[in-house]
Amino acid sequence: xxxxxxxxxxxxxxxxxxxxxxxxxxxxxxxxxxxxxxxxxxxxxxxxxxxxxxxxxxxxxxxxxxxxxxxxxxxxxxxxxxxxxxxxxxxxxxxxxxxxxxxxxxxxxxxxxxxxxxxxxxxxxxxxxxxxxxxxxxxxxxxxxxxxxxxxxxxxxxxxxxxxxxxxxxxxxxxxxxxxxxxxxxxxxxxxxxxxxxxxxxxxxxxxxxx
Amino acid sequence: xxxxxxxxxxxxxxxxxxxxxxxxxxxxxxxxxxxxxxxxxxxxxxxxxxxxxxxxxxxxxxxxxxxxxxxxxxxxxxxxxxxxxxxxxxxxxxxxxxxxxxxxxxxxxxxxxxxxxxxxxxxxxxxxxxxxxxxxxxxxxxxxxxxxxxxxxxxxxxxxxxxxxxxxxxxxxxxxxxxxxxxxxxxxxxxx
Numbered sequence: 291x292x293x294x295x296x297x298x299x300x301x302x303x304x305x306x307x308x309x310x311x312x313x314x315x316x317x318x319x320x321x322x323x324x325x326x327x328x329x330x331x332x333x334x335x336x337x338x339x340x341x342x343x344x345x346x347x348x349x350x351x352x353x354x355x356x357x358x359x360x361x362x363x364x365x366x367x368x369x370x371x372x373x374x375x376x377x378x379x380x381x382x383x384x385x386x387x388x389x390x391x392x393x394x395x396x397x398x399x400x401x402x403x404x405x406x407x408x409x410x411x412x413x414x415x416x417x418x419x420x421x422x423x424x425x426x427x428x429x430x431x432x433x434x435x436x437x438x439x440x441x442x443x444x445x446x447x448x449x450x451x452x453x454x455x456x457x458x459x460x461x462x463x464x465x466x467x468x469x470x471x472x473x474x475x476x477x478x479x480x481x482x483x484x485x486x487x488x489x490x491x492x493x494x495x496x497x498x499x500x501x
Numbered sequence: 502x503x504x505x506x507x508x509x510x511x512x513x514x515x516x517x518x519x520x521x522x523x524x525x526x527x528x529x530x531x532x533x534x535x536x537x538x539x540x541x542x543x544x545x546x547x548x549x550x551x552x553x554x555x556x557x558x559x560x561x562x563x564x565x566x567x568x569x570x571x572x573x574x575x576x577x578x579x580x581x582x583x584x585x586x587x588x589x590x591x592x593x594x595x596x597x598x599x600x601x602x603x604x605x606x607x608x609x610x611x612x613x614x615x616x617x618x619x620x621x622x623x624x625x626x627x628x629x630x631x632x633x634x635x636x637x638x639x640x641x642x643x644x645x646x647x648x649x650x651x652x653x654x655x656x657x658x659x660x661x662x663x664x665x666x667x668x669x670x671x672x673x674x675x676x677x678x679x680x681x682x683x684x685x686x687x688x689x690x691x692x693x
């Protein structure tokens with residue numbers, strides 16, 4: 291797991307060695323909105339954040355981002371997620387980021403993840419920090435002008451360390467099949483699993499210049 | 502009443518822009534720094550709540566047809582009696598695309614993620630709702646009308662989506678908002 295932290299430095303090495311590429315070092319800044327799905331009891335969360343991109347080569351870019359996501363879990367509790375992370379974007383087009391053209395890309399990366407879950411029933415609160423979250427997915431970028439783009443991205447983020455999981459359950463009235471009132475059960479689970487969330491992100495980015 | 506007011510302004514401004522579009526003096530260009538301060542009204546359809554804000558924004562035209570803009574909404578009060586909402590101030594930052602025209606008329610569309618600080622009258626566990634930061638997704642459309650070297654008129658319609666979540670409250674912040682005002686503008690790249 292520690293090796294994952296070396297990746298940004300390896301990428302910077304790539305960037306340094308790719309100086310002949312005229313697109314290398316392009317720096318963009320953007321804002322993003324994220325929709326989080328499949329996290330808790332079919333509830334959908336919404337987040338806001340910012341990002342910047344440092345391009346390595348013509349076909350490879352890096353994205354560094356921060357997000358704050360809020361999810362109302364069936365009116366039984368809430369989940370707040372904070373993400374700070376990075377991804378490597380690989381453009382699948384021959385001439386990527388051309389004006390007026392859609393450029394598809396795939397991406398993979400890692401992030402630091404803070405989760406705070408509250409259940410109304412018995413007033414339960416659970417938080418955890420984790421450096422072990424990885425994400426991968428695909429997206430498209432549409433360059434409206436040579437410096438300005440709109441991007442849409444779908445990625446799955448897996449929590450590889452301790453995870454806070456929620457489940458809607460019903461109070462046992464002792465008279466099946468009648469179900470009692472619903473409540474949110476919150477548990478902390480450790481160990482690697484593929485549990486996570488599907489994130490759909492929309493962003494606008496402006497290329498400020500070259501580093 | 503509100504609908505008629507908006508319609509009147511729209512008809513007035515569309516006629517105004519048409520008359521000015523007759524001369525080919527496109528005003529919008531790279532380097533404009535524009536600011537507006539005005540009053541906005543919002544309608545939360547989910548909660549049947551109307552709100553009033555003092556709002557302002559600062560916009561820089563990084564290119565002729567692209568600008569970056571930050572907006573702030575300061576919650577004044579709800580117009581609805583017994584409103585649950587005690588606070589809903591927000592800030593937004595994002596980018597706008599400006600459709601090319603040959604006049605001072607500057608129609609625009611933008612995407613601005615934001616964050617609100619919202620608070621309700623709800624209480625639970627013996628505590629009042631302390632309020633919380635809530636992420637917002639928003640899209641904006643409208644136009645600027647640059648009728649003078651220093652001043653312009655701005656009309657904005659925004660739809661924002663978000664939710665306040667605290668131990669005491671789950672309150673949907675989805676809102677249509679409208680504001681109309683007079684703004685100033687300067688040219689940062691002018692060589693004159």
